[in-house]
């Protein structure tokens with residue numbers, strides 16, 4: 001089972017270089033399992049026992065498994081995660097021609113670790129909006145091939161590179177795509193028109209706009225002498241999206257279950273499709289009765305907000321509180337922050353711990369060092385919007401926000417097992 005899940009995760013990461021592609025990958029897998037697409041612009045007729053999904057901005061998705069009994073009786077089991085990851089996004093007028101090279105200007109999306117972006121074989125993917133036959137349409141594209149690179153500066157020209165090196169994102173990050181002759185000008189939008197023709201066999205009159213990210217073409221892989229690790233891009237937080245999906249598909253219960261995967265977590269969640277926007281609340285309002293019954297249902301519900309945790313790195317063990325250092329391959333981590341950077345409370349943490357014990361899944365705890373600041377997740381945002389009880393959990397990883405992150409190869413199976421038990425659980429506290 002563990003190997004099947006890990007192989008599935010590696011495939012999912014490859015198919016999901018951007019939040020748009022991650023949403024499409026999730027939708028594809030949901031449709032294969034009989035989930036029907038709901039259109040936010042149309043009226044919905046949702047029946048008990050039905051399976052549905054809805055997307056917004058092509059980059060956030062909510063999967064819904066309606067229970068056989070009314071959700072009012074027993075609440076809703078929700079798992080939340082995010083589809084976006086820090087990366088380099090192409091600017092609107094990106095062409096730079098310097099020293100005979102075609103380069104593209106980029107904007108850093110989210111809190112990326114920048115140094116690992118150098119010397120990687122990069123490709124480009126995302127959403128393109130174009131005009132065809134007088135209509136404005138959008139499509140996802142993925143160049144797939146390594147078409148760009150950001151070469152390092154030789155150490156001979158930067159002798160202090162290993163002493164800490166400030167990277168200027170404006171001047172040092174534009175990837176190189178090609179060498180160009182003399183006064184030849186390259187129009188980036190024309191390249192996108194060609195890619196639309198190649199990938200989708202469509203002839204766009206003109207590319208109007210785009211949201212495109214560079215990504216590393218090296219596939220995720222199981223690595224280590226004994227295969228203990230999975231290395232790959234975007235484990236934060238496609239690892240949790242994939243675990244939530246697998247749990248939802250495995251949970252053959254009578255309960256109403258939801259998986260919500262939002263875009264824009266890495267930049268604060270404040271957008272129409274982000275967790276700080278109204279997407280989940282509006283979806284629930286359409287699924288549940290109004291007023292009194294709506295509030296009663298939410299108050300009987302529980303959300304597990306799944307996002308990766310920081311495992312103890314052997315070279316930097318002092319970055320953790322000595323009693324709260326999660327180990328890779330030692331199970332999911334309950335994340336606690338009394339200042340509400342995480343939404344976990346004793347009741348929700350206790351319930352998650354109870355599920356782990358019942359499933360014989362190891363479980364760990366994380367609290368940040370008292371002299372360091374704490375990250376956050378969609379958990380407190382969803383909790384404060386809906387008023388739903390929430391626990392923040394996640395799998396321990398290294399190198400969060402690098403272009404290649406690392407998790408334990410035993411942990412995905414642990415997380416899927418406990419999330420499946422959560423979706424199946426008849427009694428919430």
Ligand SMILES: [Zn+2]
Pocket residue numbers: 082236237265307308
């Ligand atoms: Zn994250």
